[in-house]
Amino acid sequence: xxxxxxxxxxxxxxxxxxxxxxxxxxxxxxxxxxxxxxxxxxxxxxxxxxxxxxxxxxxxxxxxxxxxxxxxxxxxxxxxxxxxxxxxxxxxxxxxxxxxxxxxxxxxxxxxxxxxxxxxxxxxxxxxxxxxxxxxx
Amino acid sequence: xxxxxxxxxxxxxxxxxxxxxxxxxxxxxxxxxxxxxxxxxxxxxxxxxxxxxxxxxxxxxxxxxxxxxxxxxxxxxxxxxxxxxxxxxxxxxxxxxxxxxxxxxxxxxxxxxxxxxxxxxxxxxxxxxxxxxxxxxxxxxxxxxxxxxxxxxxxxxxxxxxxxxxxxxxxxxxxxxxxxxxxxxx
Numbered sequence: 001x002x003x004x005x006x007x008x009x010x011x012x013x014x015x016x017x018x019x020x021x022x023x024x025x026x027x028x029x030x031x032x033x034x035x036x037x038x039x040x041x042x043x044x045x046x047x048x049x050x051x052x053x054x055x056x057x058x059x060x061x062x063x064x065x066x067x068x069x070x071x072x073x074x075x076x077x078x079x080x081x082x083x084x085x086x087x088x089x090x091x092x093x094x095x096x097x098x099x100x101x102x103x104x105x106x107x108x109x110x111x112x113x114x115x116x117x118x119x120x121x122x123x124x125x126x127x128x129x130x131x132x133x134x135x136x137x
Numbered sequence: 138x139x140x141x142x143x144x145x146x147x148x149x150x151x152x153x154x155x156x157x158x159x160x161x162x163x164x165x166x167x168x169x170x171x172x173x174x175x176x177x178x179x180x181x182x183x184x185x186x187x188x189x190x191x192x193x194x195x196x197x198x199x200x201x202x203x204x205x206x207x208x209x210x211x212x213x214x215x216x217x218x219x220x221x222x223x224x225x226x227x228x229x230x231x232x233x234x235x236x237x238x239x240x241x242x243x244x245x246x247x248x249x250x251x252x253x254x255x256x257x258x259x260x261x262x263x264x265x266x267x268x269x270x271x272x273x274x275x276x277x278x279x280x281x282x283x284x285x286x287x288x289x290x291x292x293x294x295x296x297x298x299x300x301x302x303x304x305x306x307x308x309x310x311x312x313x314x315x316x317x318x319x320x321x322x323x
Contacts, residue, residue: 003203005165010207013158017208018215019142020151024247026227029235032308032315035228038148043289045152046159050294053160064166071168073291075282075299082299085281086288086306092273093307094314095266095322097248099285100171100278103271104205106248108212113253113267120271122182125175127272128279129190135280 017105025097032094080136092124143219145226159290167200170287172278174198174205223247238323251323266322281306 017023020042031039056062057070064070075082093099096117098106103121106114159169176191177198184191227235227244235243240251250256257263278284281303283292289307292300 006200006203007207009158009161010204011211014208014211015215016151016154018212019146021145021225024225025249026244030231032311033231035230041148042152046155046290047293049153049156054294065164066166068166070163072295075297082281082302083306085277086303087310088273089277089281090307090310091314092270094311096270101286104208105212108209109216111248111253113257116267117271120268121175121275122178124272124275125279126179128276129188
C-alpha cells in the first residue's frame, strides 16, 4: 500500500510529460534551436517555484511525513564531473530527444523504438559503473 | 473537461506541476531523480557482479521503480484517452531547419519517423543512432550524477552550483549535437 502514492505521482508525472509534449523529440530540438519559449517556460517556472519552496522548507526546518530530514540533494563540488558528464548527457539528449523520464513515458505512449534507446541508456549506465574509477571526478 | 485536458498543456501548467511532484516526493521522504532508476535496473540485472557501483540494496529504490511504472501508465493514459490529435505544432524556424536536414512531415507525430520510424529498427544506421544516443544519456547522467530531473529541477531548486555546471554541460552538449553534429549525421 505504501507504494500507491508513488504510483499516483508517477502517473501524474507521465501525464504532464506527455500532454505538455516534453516527450516530443521536436520540442527538444526546438529548445536547442532557441525557437520556442515552451521548454524554457516549463523548466524555468518549475525551478523558480522549486527554489522558493525549498528555501521556505529549509527556513522553517520542515521534516518529511515521517519526521526525517528532507532528501534535498547536496552535491559535492567538482567541475570535470558535472561538465563532462553534462556534455555527454546533452549530446545524447539532443540526438534521441529524450532524457530518462520521457524515455519511460514514451514506452507507455507506444513508441517501441524507444526500447532500443532505453537499452542504450542501461548500457551507458553499466559502462560508467565499470570505467568510473578511471574518470576524473 | 476532457476537451481542455486533451489540448496540449501550456508551460505554466506543466512547470508548476513538475515542481509539485518534486515537493510531494520530498514530503514522502524521497527525492526527484529519474536516471537513478537506470542504475537500479543495472543492479537488479546483476551488475553488482561486475562493479561495486551496482552493489546496493535495490529495496530502498523500489519506490522510484513504482514511480517509473506510474509514468509509463501516465504516458499510456495520455495516448489512449487524452490525445485525439497526435500531430504537434512546431515553430516555423524549427520546421525550416529540419526540412533543410532532410526531415519530412515535421510535427506529424510526437517523434520524427526519420529516427523512430519502423525502418529505424531494421537498419544498422537507425539502430546505432538509437543505441548510441541512449548510451550517451545513460553514461552522461551517471557521470554527472543526475539528469534533467535530478540536476535541472531538484538541484537548481536547491541552488546547487554543481547542478548549474551540469545544466550548462547539458546545453553545451545539446547545442553541439543540434548545430554541429546533426548536419553531419543526417
